Amino acid sequence: MGMNLSVDLGKLKLQNPVMTASGTFGYGKEYSEFVDLNKLGAIVVKGLSLKPRQGNPPPRIVETPAGMLNAIGLQNIGIDNFIKKKLPFLKQFHIPVIVNFFGDSISEYIKAAGKLNETKGIHALEMNISCPNKQEGWSIFGTDPKVTFKVVSEVRKVTDLTLIVKLSPNVTDISLMAKTAEDAGADAISVINTLTGMAIDIKTGKPKLANITGGLSGPAIKPVAVRMVWECYKTVRIPIIGMGGIISAEDAIEFFLAGASAIAVGTGNFINPEATMDILEGIKSYMSAKGVKSLKKLTGAVRC
Amino acid sequence: MGMNLSVDLGKLKLQNPVMTASGTFGYGKEYSEFVDLNKLGAIVVKGLSLKPRQGNPPPRIVETPAGMLNAIGLQNIGIDNFIKKKLPFLKQFHIPVIVNFFGDSISEYIKAAGKLNETKGIHALEMNISCPNKQEGWSIFGTDPKVTFKVVSEVRKVTDLTLIVKLSPNVTDISLMAKTAEDAGADAISVINTLTGMAIDIKTGKPKLANITGGLSGPAIKPVAVRMVWECYKTVRIPIIGMGGIISAEDAIEFFLAGASAIAVGTGNFINPEATMDILEGIKSYMSAKGVKSLKKLTGAVRC
């Protein structure tokens, strides 16, 4: 019916706007039973670092009202293992593979990006500068604009892949962070990562997470995420990947209207393993009911 | 049974820690049908300004997952009308009346505080430097530490009442804001006000709130609020009034363990008009079940 769902993220073209949020879709394999991966806009894998990491002790997750806290602590198999053991599976599919990565220092970011840049079968990089689960001093990558500019522009130098910077919502001014990422050379931004939260078990008097605090995700944070996407949209010209509490097509459309060019489903996958496909179908139905021929028309179309 | 529930906020002593959150309890009268006001720890009234304000156009509220957005726009009858028409009713009760107030400029803050300071029957002031519903440039009172220090220390000069500063959660570093308020002379801090959020009606393509954005409250934000109370507790020595999503005694106790000396119930009043009393009873039951004789023992007692 001639509907155009395609999305441009820098040089990268997605066939449709439905992506997976890093850390919620593993390396794709587990969900391939529920979702025809070839139908996704792109797959974003669990955050990787140069070396494998064992992550935080359990308990690592706890449910909260309409949301969940996680403190996985960036457990991952490391870039080398990913390339050897996980990437071959993903290469079978025709969709872009986007690798989410992070480092403990600027030089680690650079090394990781350089290594990923050389690897065939990786189509874009998503820099996580915002994960709140790490120790003191680290969160500065995503909250101090000067440091953000530095780390993003250094990474920009070592990769010609589409570079997405994933922003932390735990800041006073998200649009400043968005602008900083744009100025430093990002091709796109992901908005938002998790809000830092905490839950206490009043029976034991102990935090419910071994890590004490964790990242809040799920429907509870959707209003904050939509607002941040809208603020970023008013500020930057690079495309925005919207995420935070998307579990239905209606949610996804809210993000498009607020200014997102693409969206990612995170916690929604846990609630419904087929969420991404249901959302894609729902977006199509909405567009045809509204007579919208091109998805690009929806981006930022909120009438304020 | 000899349980001590009292709380000290500066010079002010509360008989128990259960307060009402500004803007959710009117001027007390409406809820007096459901709650024996004499049993509250304190009553905090709707935010007042020097002049009456008509607030934002409707729609002003919309429900979100486990939360709600409001954009009342600080509608209020003004300090003079409050003193004339509402305060006499409140004076009948033996509990402290805490007046939440705000201004558009430092001089308005000072004038408002001065006027309230002279008024008999007002026991403490809560400065709202954090309401996210106002126009551009205003939110700086609650997000720029330099401005926060200035406005709080100026207000401190004109009042000897207990001065509570209510912090905005829409900041990168809540503990810095807490420290700033403490250094500027605050006797206590309220943590947290609402998170800025947005919701879009995908049928009409318009924001669900006439004001576009609004403040997110209710259970959805509880994990963020608990985390912020905990961060403030580690940083300041003045008492913390915890709020954000408290609807049950269990929620309240979480805040005490995280570091709150008292708590305030906001959105919870809408869900259950008797919430404050149910919470007070629940706190007592918890304390007697745990053999805790003094509420002060619970404050900050989380075992990390």
Next chain:
Amino acid sequence: MNRLFKATVTDNKQIKKDHYLLTLHPFKKINRPEPGNFFMLSVDSSLDPLLKRPFSMHRWLGFDFQILYRVAGKGTGILSKRRPGDLLDVVGPLGNKFPVAKTHDKIILIAGGLGIAPIFSLAEKLKKNKHLLFYGAMTKEELLCIDELKSLGIEPVIATDDGTLGYKGVITDILKKFLTQNSKLKTQNYLYACGPKPMLMALSLLARKYDLKGYMALEQNMACGLGTCLGCVVNTVDGYKRVCKEGPVFRIEEIVWE
């Protein structure tokens, strides 16, 4: 009297496609609700939906009462699944009522769609010979309580958008015809209306044109229902007023439609 109470669902009947009639049995004697009053109902103890939902008093049965509702979204969807024996938390009766003065010669009631819920209670309260009821809906299938009205001796003037019953057209157009044909009707009458916004806007114009007085019950998103949150305001000639407290019933001429 404390207006918070628990009530048992004694019946929750699907009366038309999306429409249900809920009968509630309060645990204690409650204040007698008047036409125009509403209740805030918790459909569930879950945190989603979070807030209570407002519903007009539809029928007062002496101790029990009834709510007539349409499944409009999540909350009403859950409500439609409540079964006899289930418990609900309720606050009410709330708000003001339709002020019916004895002196009014003849009263014209106008209901659009679910507006029939409170208008029915008003019709039931009035003597049947003292009023005329205009009742419009999208289609025949959405006309409610026709039999109940008949058994009260009330024969409404009916209009449906698609003409499947009564006049074809919107109810305000039919009313307009009546008013032009019966010039006497015009001044001696009071209008009492409830219905969707476009209907009430049309009615306001009509009232201005024919210099008619009257009242209408409005809706607005609500959080507290008690007048404290200031969330439910509508714009009036005297500034913002709260639907839950100064309303839901307002004088027709005081509302400023944007």
Next chain:
Amino acid sequence: MNRLFKATVTDNKQIKKDHYLLTLHPFKKINRPEPGNFFMLSVDSSLDPLLKRPFSMHRWLGFDFQILYRVAGKGTGILSKRRPGDLLDVVGPLGNKFPVAKTHDKIILIAGGLGIAPIFSLAEKLKKNKHLLFYGAMTKEELLCIDELKSLGIEPVIATDDGTLGYKGVITDILKKFLTQNSKLKTQNYLYACGPKPMLMALSLLARKYDLKGYMALEQNMACGLGTCLGCVVNTVDGYKRVCKEGPVFRIEEIVWE
């Protein structure tokens, strides 16, 4: 086969104070669940509770299957209110199974509390003469499935903390006695256990002391149930392993209790 399916509640029976037996009829043929496997169930379509809840396969009825559960909080509270005809979203069967080798001479099953849910399915699968079942609970009132076990020809060794049925004491103490009295039992046997953490910790110590091999099914908070979120790990001698993927059944000696 796609393990996401809808199932109809055909029965949801309260069998003891807080304990329920849920029978589900899947809309499609599902993979045969093995003892140790579990399912993720949506108790509701609400966003609170948000996540699916994990429950062990208790009894496989050929096409339908049963879950034995205790009301532990909000989600199980809601589940207990589901009635025949209600629909639930389910993912499963998930996780690994109790690996029962043919060569094991004699098998000792140990269930503590609700641990009987999966242990029962294992007992049902094994020949009755090949195993001994130790079953402990707080009190007689919390012992489940006793009649069902009997009808399978299984006579469990029972212990209750308060001595209201069987031995008085914790089940691991009773097991210990047995082991010391029957030294032969020790080496030729495999333990298969499920129960609360303190029981499993005690069992681990016992296993180390008597050099017994075996398996135990663990629990952990879960979000995805599919191995992707890395939320459900437990510490093992080889580092963190996911309860939903490498487990829920682990070798006794590999678990590192903190």
